Amino acid sequence: MADNSKIIAGGSIAVGVLLLWSAINNRKVLDTARNVVAGQKPIPGPPVIPGGNVPFNTGGSYAGGTASVGGAAGDALQYDGTPYSWGGAPGTNPKVKGIGPHDCSSLANWVYGHDLDLPIPGYAPGTYDGSSHGPPTGVWLLWGGLGTVGHSGAVAQPGDVCVWQTHMGIALGGGQMISAQDPENGTQVSGIDGFIPGEVLFIRRYKSAATISVPTG
Secondary structure, three states, X not given: OOOHHHHHHXXXXXXXXXXXXXXXXXXXXXXXXXXXXXXXXXXXXXXXXOOOOOOEOOOOOOOOOOOOOOHHHHHHHOOOOOOEXXXXXXXXXXXXOOEOOEOHHHHHHHHHHHHOOOOEOOEOOOOOOOOOOOOOHHHHHHOOOEEEEEOOHHHOOOOOEEEOOOOEEEEEXXXXXXXXXXXXXXXXXXXXXXOOOOOOOEEEEEEOOOOOOOOOO
């Protein structure tokens, strides 16, 4: 009889590889999976200008978006006090304060991708509806639509993405963020620095509309 734990572990690794490849190559995970199932080499999406000296969004709207990146802070605060659910899809019922079950990354997916109609990893502006969890934390850490601006809460502006290897939140300014923490604490405001001891913090900021490229199919 096959060792189920080995099968599960192997499947988890395969899914992780798909997610990482899709994030790095700016391609929807589903499209990448279709290529693999069909025995084809996965096709990269349109190029994204890498980090470096690129313009960063400073609150202006994106084409196709309905709100500014900086507005993510105020939008996210409306979900303060909502419960945590690992792997939850925030667009499903039941909803509390307008959001369904969510964890740290699906909260970010909902705020940026759904509420603000901004591009998120693997989704063009206005296409994320919350019916699935969406991109996990590790993909946000690698996604080319953001650029890393520092490793301290002191540099975080409202709407920046605060991301570690195992957690993420939305910066509010003043060294604070809001994030879905765990089943006990739910979604709440906290300090940024030192929140995940032993992990490296990345303060990531949306690039300008002129430099960001998103999947189209």
